[in-house]
Amino acid sequence: MDELLEQFLIEGRDLIAQAADDCTALVSDGSARQAIDSAFRAVHTLKGSAAIVSLLPMESMLHAAEDLLGAARSSSQPISAAAARALLSCIDQCDRWIDALASQGRIADDADGIAAGISAQLRALAGDSPAEPGRVPTRYDAWAKALVEAEGEAIAAAGARGQRLSAIRYLPREDCFFAGDDPLALIGSVPGLIAVRVAAREDWPLLDQFDPYRCMLAIDALSTAELADVRSVFRLIPDQVEVVATGPALATPEPAVIPQAAADPTIRVEAEQVDRLLDLMGELLIARNEFGTVAEKSVRTGGEASLRASGATMDRVLRDMHRAVMAMRMVPVDRVLRRIARMVRDTAPKLGREVEVKLQGMETKVDKAIADALFDPLLHLARNALDHGIEVPDRRLAAGKPARGEITLSAHSSGGQVVVTLADDGQGIDPAVMRELAVKRGLHSADGAAALTDEAAMQLVFAPGFSSAAEITDLSGRGVGMDAVKAAVERLGGRVVLDSSPGKGTRVSAHLPATAALTSVLTVTVAGQQFAVPMDSVVQTARISPGAVRPVGTGEAFVIRDRTVPLLDLARLLGLGGERPAGDLRVLVIEGPEGLVGFAVDDFSSRSEVILRPMTGLLSAVPVVAGTTLTGDGSILFILNLGEVVA
Structure with a gap:
């Protein structure tokens, strides 16, 4: 990936997040001077960054946003809610283009x-006054047309060679x-x-008034190079240059096309965290050397206590190192929640809804x-909230x-x-309504539905295929x-609470583990094969x-314990027979949705702590298996999710 583009994608997302926060605040309070100043700085910086990577549509749009915010700053007048929402639309569009650059390498x-x-x-x-529709405004159309007319022969010659020209105005x-x-x-x-044509921007002053350190030049030029190559020459002074594609007649600027960029794989890591990991690596090397020395001595003298102590030291360092690595993987949830908020703002008008989006706890990691993985479930929740939760204005x-x-x-730890x-x-x-739909869709009999508590009736929204929508739409009701x-x-x-x-x-909360920490598992033997079961799913083990x-x-x-518990044969459930x-x-006794369930093994x-590797690809659809881990001898151990068996 081009280094400038890579930096733009990182910096651009941060600036968009800041501008979105400020504009959201301005929707509620248009006189918040701190938010106006902060939004202006973010938009101004983002505009300059867009110019450096030759994103002309984004640059021109942000220029208009900067003018609006600048006028509010200088006049000390509040920004209307409509203007704040228009600014949010501008920022959302920039966000979409950055996503497109990261995933496709170009904007639409x-x-x-x-x-x-x-x-x-x-x-x-x-x-x-509004700009001419359908075209990105340029500041120097007149000069470009004059240049085309003056250099007609050069343009014709370039056209005969199949070349397209770039017209340049450098002030x-x-x-x-x-x-x-040096212009x-x-x-x-x-x-x-x-x-190349060089002229004065204004009449030359008299000799006794002439300032040799003041530049008065206006430079026009034609080039056969690509627009991106021309703009790269002026990437540090984009506010002083206008570049347009031209031919026999002036054309509109080409849409920006950037070399293919991969989806953002990066994590921002504080230097202190890297230093901590380096320190732990040093401790681990010392512990390894000590372990080798102690092991050799133990062979000669039988010093088992020293061997255990050295092993405990290595275990401690490895745990600390694991925690340090997991801390480096921690990222704020703001990026995910902002994308959901953008989708809500885009979709609400199409559904005839007026919706304000509030974001809280963006710094939660x-x-x-x-x-x-959190984006998809939140997207479902947001769509359902829009289509079947929020009413149209008249009904509200x-x-x-x-x-x-x-x-x-919102998010919190x-x-x-x-x-x-x-x-x-x-x-x-x-x-x-949920009880009526349960009967209609055959999930319960009339008596069974009537016996459901209000809480149980609402939980029916999580039944596969259940929908409370009156009709099927692209964004159907709370069941889909x-x-x-x-x-x-x-x-x-994690788990979901409704x-x-x-x-x-309606409030739907997803309770999720903050980190992919070590998982404590119990190893069991089933039909001569070993499997593991997460300890947090096991209520108790028993001999019957x-x-x-x-x-x-x-x-x-x-x-x-005076409770009747159904017994299932795990070997038969896994198709192992025997x-x-x-x-x-x-x-093994676990807690299922309807109570305790026992599995015969x-x-x-042994009980141990492992790093669970989720199943991926075609294997991700394998039922009951939550993931895998490696044992001490290098073999693969399947970790079972027994909750799926009784769900």
Whole structure:
């Protein structure tokens, strides 16, 4: 990836996040001077960065946003809510283009038209005349047309050779010499020059008034080089140069095309964290050397205590190193939540909704793998909140609510977990309606549905294929996708909590592990093969005499602590077959949705801490298997998710 582009993608996302925060604050309070100043600085810097990488549509659009914010700064007048929302639309569009650059290496062909439309809206709100629709405004159309007419022969010759020309207008700053610029040398370094015209921008002063350190030049030029190559010459002074593609007649600027850029694989790491990891590496090397010395001595003298102490030291260092590496992988959730907020703002008008998005806890950090996987379930929740949660303005007003709905995206840390919540102030979920739909869709009988508590009735939204929407749309009701939300969060080792009040709104929270930490597992033997089960899913282990197992219907059960527990044969569930070992049964007891469930295994083995590697690719669809890990002898150990068996 080009170094400038790579830096732009990193810096651009930070600037967009800052500008979005400021513009969101201005929607609520347009007189917040600190937010206006901060937004102006972010937009101004982003505009300059866009010019450096030759993103003309983004540059022109941000120029209009900068003018609006600059006018508000100089006049001390508040920014209207409509202007703040227009600024947010501008920032959201920049965010989309940066995503496109990162994933596809280019922005869309319609970028010029989009930029022109948003620029016109911003200028109208700032009190300026709107720009010509469908075209990115240029400041020097007149000079470019004059240059085309004056250099017609050169253009014709280039056209005969199949070349397309770039027209350049360079207006050096009056104090450019003090910045170390040499305008003539700079224009001379442009590749493919075929014509250069140098003139004064204004009448030359009298000799006694002449200032030799003031630059008064206006330089026009034609080049056969590509636009990107020409602009790269002036990348450090983009505000002094205008470059357009031209031919027999003036053409609009080409949409920016940037070399292919991969999706953002980077993590920002503080220097202190790298230093800590380096220190731990040093400790580990010392511990390894000590272990080798102690092991050699133990062979000769039988010093088992020293060997255990040295092993404990290595274990401590490895744990500290693991924590240090996991800390380096921690990233703020703001990037994910901002993308969801952008989607809400884009989609709400298409559905006839007016929605304000609030973001809270953006600094909360989570493991990068979890942050990357969090987008899809949150996207389902946001779509459902828009389509079946937030009412249209007329219905909200009739219900005594503000016409504009509110969706809040928040995150906070709780113990070793991160809780990410999407809440709306819409119509909520009506348990009575859910009971009717359960009967209609065959999930419950009439009596069974009537016996459901309000909480149980609302939980039906997580049933596969269940929808409370009256009709199917592109963004259907709270049932479509909710089972996918639950499954996605559970795959990450989390759980989903739903809370809703009819007429008041709905809150859905995903409780997720903050880091992909070490997982404590219990190794068991099933049909002669070893598997592992996460310890946090095991309620207890037990030995049951064969006589304590009783047939119940088509299955088996046993009694433990005065509770009847169904018994399942894990070997048969895994398709391994085989006979149960003679003697007492070894049973794993876990907590299922309907209560305790026992799994018969051949034997229990050791308890250990491992790093769980989730299944990927085609193997990600394998049921019951949560992931794998490596054992001490290098073999692969499958880690089972027994909760899927009884779900």
